[in-house]
Amino acid sequence: MRRTPFSTLTKLVLLAFFLVAVVLPLARMLANLGDTDGIAIISSPRFAKALTNSLLVSLTATLISLAIASLLAWAVTRTGLPGKRIWPILFTLPMLIPSISHGMGLVVLFGANGFLTNLLHLGGSIYGFGGIVTGSVLYSFPVAFLMISDVLRYEDATPYEAADVLGIPKLRQFTAITLPYLRKPMIAAVFTVFTLIVTDYGVPLMIGGQCITLPVMMYQDVVGLLDFGKGSVIGLVLLVPALIAFVIDLINRDRGNAGFVLKAFALRRNLRRDIFAVLVSVLVGLFVLLPIGAFVVLTFVSHYPNDLTLTLGNISRAFGMKAGTYLLNSLIIATAVALIGCTVSFVVAYFTARTRGRLSRTLHLFSIVSLAIPGLVLGLSFVLFFKGTLLYGTLAILVLANMMHFFSSPYLMIYNTLGKLNANFEAVGASLGVSRAAIVRDVLLPQSRLTLVEMFTYFFVNSMMTISAVSFLANSATRPISLMIPSFEATMMLECAAFVSLLILAVNLALSGIMGIVKKVMAEGARAPERTLRLEAST
Amino acid sequence: MESVDKDGAAGAPIDKLVVSGISKSFGSDGVLDDISFGVLDGEFLSILGASGCGKTTLLRIIIGLEFQDTGSIFKDGVDISRTPPSKRGMGIVFQNYALFENMTVLRNVEYALLRNHVARDEARRRATVLLERVGLTEHADKRPHALSGGQQQRVAIARTLAMNPDMILLDEPMSALDVDTRLALRGELKAIQREFGTTVIYVTHDQEEAFALSDRIMVMYRGVIQQLDTPDALIDHPANEYVRSFVADNIQIKIDSLLPYARSDS
Numbered sequence: 001m002r003r004t005p006f007s008t009l010t011k012l013v014l015l016a017f018f019l020v021a022v023v024l025p026l027a028r029m030l031a032n033l034g035d036t037d038g039i040a041i042i043s044s045p046r047f048a049k050a051l052t053n054s055l056l057v058s059l060t061a062t063l064i065s066l067a068i069a070s071l072l073a074w075a076v077t078r079t080g081l082p083g084k085r086i087w088p089i090l091f092t093l094p095m096l097i098p099s100i101s102h103g104m105g106l107v108v109l110f111g112a113n114g115f116l117t118n119l120l121h122l123g124g125s126i127y128g129f130g131g132i133v134t135g136s137v138l139y140s141f142p143v144a145f146l147m148i149s150d151v152l153r154y155e156d157a158t159p160y161e162a163a164d165v166l167g168i169p170k171l172r173q174f175t176a177i178t179l180p181y182l183r184k185p186m187i188a189a190v191f192t193v194f195t196l197i198v199t200d201y202g203v204p205l206m207i208g209g210q211c212i213t214l215p216v217m218m219y220q221d222v223v224g225l226l227d228f229g230k231g232s233v234i235g236l237v238l239l240v241p242a243l244i245a246f247v248i249d250l251i252n253r254d255r256g257n258a259g260f261v262l263k264a265f266a267l268r269r270n271l272r273r274d275i276f277a278v279l280v281s282v283l284v285g286l287f288v289l290l291p292i293g294a295f296v297v298l299t300f301v302s303h304y305p306n307d308l309t310l311t312l313g314n315i316s317r318a319f320g321m322k323a324g325t326y327l328l329n330s331l332i333i334a335t336a337v338a339l340i341g342c343t344v345s346f347v348v349a350y351f352t353a354r355t356r357g358r359l360s361r362t363l364h365l366f367s368i369v370s371l372a373i374p375g376l377v378l379g380l381s382f383v384l385f386f387k388g389t390l391l392y393g394t395l396a397i398l399v400l401a402n403m404m405h406f407f408s409s410p411y412l413m414i415y416n417t418l419g420k421l422n423a424n425f426e427a428v429g430a431s432l433g434v435s436r437a438a439i440v441r442d443v444l445l446p447q448s449r450l451t452l453v454e455m456f457t458y459f460f461v462n463s464m465m466t467i468s469a470v471s472f473l474a475n476s477a478t479r480p481i482s483l484m485i486p487s488f489e490a491t492m493m494l495e496c497a498a499f500v501s502l503l504i505l506a507v508n509l510a511l512s513g514i515m516g517i518v519k520k521v522m523a524e525g526a527r528a529p530e531r532t533l534r535l536e537a538s539t
Numbered sequence: 540m541e542s543v544d545k546d547g548a549a550g551a552p553i554d555k556l557v558v559s560g561i562s563k564s565f566g567s568d569g570v571l572d573d574i575s576f577g578v579l580d581g582e583f584l585s586i587l588g589a590s591g592c593g594k595t596t597l598l599r600i601i602i603g604l605e606f607q608d609t610g611s612i613f614k615d616g617v618d619i620s621r622t623p624p625s626k627r628g629m630g631i632v633f634q635n636y637a638l639f640e641n642m643t644v645l646r647n648v649e650y651a652l653l654r655n656h657v658a659r660d661e662a663r664r665r666a667t668v669l670l671e672r673v674g675l676t677e678h679a680d681k682r683p684h685a686l687s688g689g690q691q692q693r694v695a696i697a698r699t700l701a702m703n704p705d706m707i708l709l710d711e712p713m714s715a716l717d718v719d720t721r722l723a724l725r726g727e728l729k730a731i732q733r734e735f736g737t738t739v740i741y742v743t744h745d746q747e748e749a750f751a752l753s754d755r756i757m758v759m760y761r762g763v764i765q766q767l768d769t770p771d772a773l774i775d776h777p778a779n780e781y782v783r784s785f786v787a788d789n790i791q792i793k794i795d796s797l798l799p800y801a802r803s804d805s
Binding site: 422423424425427428430431432433434435438442443446447 | 599602603604623624625626629630631633635637639640641642650651654655698699701702
């Protein structure tokens with residue numbers, strides 16, 4: 001295919017965009033290291049402690065998260081668990097709340113004056129290592145659950161049937177068939193979850209107590225002490241595990257198209273297995289719902305545990321502190337990130353998935369590399385790079401930061417979709433006198449609609465709840481509502497923080513619900529005979 | 540569209556297409572080496588070769604989706620080497636048809652007309668006529684995936700014919716189909732060619748298919764033409780050992796495939 005100058009030009013523009021929005025800010029942060037004694041910071045005992053804490057917490061939480069996720073994925077795909085449509089929604093509920101809320105949920109339940117502490121007369125303290133691990137598991141297991149259950153759902157039953165016929169025992173089947181099949185997805189899940197946890201500061205900030213992790217240290221140095229140099233050093237260190245995870249994931253990634261199911265699993269009756277599945281699901285369901293329930297109680301009760309009268313006072317207090325304005329900020333940011341993010345990632349993926357050449361490959365690399373940049377690091381880079389420009393202090397920079405922070409996952413979704421569509425559409429167009437642009441609009445875009453809806457949801461939901469990339473960038477006018485949670489917590493206004501968490505959950509639930517309906521309508525529309533297609537014949 | 544008959548000239552057969560000295564390499568890999576041949580008007584010519592012999596690249600160069608490093612292509616005596624694909628008066632049908640899944644069968648056929656500024660009514664009329672001629676009228680409002688492989692191929696051909704080409708290039712159009720459908724479609728393909736009077740270049744790795752369909756067959760190996768001749772001549776006078784061994788299987792197949800027809804004919 002002849003590469004038109006226009007498409008080369010577009011690719012160069014996109015490359016320049018990535019340069020300004022990711023590469024140069026990061027370079028600026030690295031340049032910042034020059035004035036700082038990095039060795040002194042890294043060799044300080046406080047840093048060593050934080051590093052150890054981070055690694056221990058992340059490793060432990062990753063293992064537990066994976067174990068729970070695998071168990072749930074098994075329950076949903078391989079047992080007679082009733083209500084199979086409901087459970088996945090429940091299990092992924094934690095993905096709609098900021099991580100910091102999960103930390104707060106645990107404080108509210110198990111803290112010094114927590115619901116369950118009082119109810120069950122628990123001793124001991126939730127603050128510290130155990131608390132961080134529990135909170136991290138709570139918000140990271142849904143990600144692993146989605147990844148693993150997807151893989152299990154599309155597993156072929158034929159090898160197992162062959163093994164049954166040959167009389168191979170179940171345990172041997174598990175080690176010889178299941179484990180090799182799950183190896184790659186498991187590695188991917190491990191690194192995704194590990195990166196998620198090791199770069200998060202929401203949970204450890206809330207519940208860490210004396211157990212300081214690297215992201216918390218970075219947050220305190222930058223926000224509390226305005227020590228950008230030190231922040232940059234820690235940011236650089238935080239990049240390392242994320243980059244390692246990124247590279248391993250890249251090598252590990254399955255290149256082949258996901259196989260289609262030759263034969264679905266036939267469920268045999270097994271009451272004990274099903275009861276076990278129900279027990280596990282109910283237990284995890286409670287684990288998910290308890291904090292949310294606690295938020296509801298906190299929000300609508302005057303002052304737990306001293307004054308249990310029902311009230312809307314907490315809500316009006318939150319709105320008195322401009323929760324309404326910040327909610328509006330968040331809605332604007334999330335909508336803009338979703339709209340612009342979908343557009344940019346579609347255009348980029350169009351070139352990387354459907355045109356060849358070195359520029360396409362470079363663009364692809366830039367697009368997935370943001371996966372490896374922790375939000376805090378990206379935020380700090382943005383502060384250092386954009387300070388003094390017109391963009392700084394506006395909603396626009398928050399939109400840009402979030403968009404780049406969350407870019408790679410939706411980008412990969414649309415990259416896969418566009419890559420799977422017939423490679424000859426543009427060639428057909430060329431032979432029929434139809435331009436590439438028209439093929440994009442009339443053929444590729446309509447066939448990517450479902451993916452675009454999923455991408456929109458991903459961008460929106462994550463932008464609604466993130467506190468990482470935006471924490472250094474927001475000011476009192478542009479602040480998104482998620483950032484009210486740490487400030488409410490800092491001023492001991494847990495009731496308002498609980499309300500804000502619920503508000504974010506409600507918005508995200510509503511959006512997910514609407515998008516679910518949109519997808520359903522679209523899927524039905526694709527099956528039904530075509531109704532209208534906008535095709536104007538200009539004569 | 541209605542009449543594409545060109546049997547007025549009764550003289551010597553004219554070359555519809557002349558390919559002259561085409562070479563192409565991707566990086567250091569030579570794909571095509573000095574390819575020259577002619578295609579007669581109304582002819583069914585197959586390019587036969589194992590995968591990787593350069594036949595698909597040659598097809599893409601003929602229609603202009605790929606560019607030759609050297610050499611020229613002439614159609615009706617005019618040099619079209621630098622003409623954009625849509626201006627070459629050729630249509631192409633791909634291996635997997637590349638039908639527009641988001642449009643109905645009718646839309647697939649009229650789409651190119653609408654995009655090329657044909658009035659809506661006229662486009663609809665022409666697409667309807669085409670679907671009738673390839674026998675798909677009752678499927679006009681269905682989506683392509685609801686059709687059988689053979690029907691999808693007919694949609695792809697009708698979509699190509701909408702732009703009124705006098706040559707159709709087919710790139711292994713049968714490889715995705717099962718044996719029974721292939722056999723049935725060979726007859727259909729010939730019937731469509733006869734009805735529209737188009738010149739056809741047919742790329743395949745399947746000797747049997749090439750022998751059953753073609754007026755002439757061009758055998759390629761490693762980017763070089765081994766022999767261009769009628770099916771019978773290929774069997775009786777193979778130009779070299781490669782051609783001989785490549786078509787040898789077909790002598791047996793030829794006899795086998797004649798048997799069912801012999802019976803039904805009697």
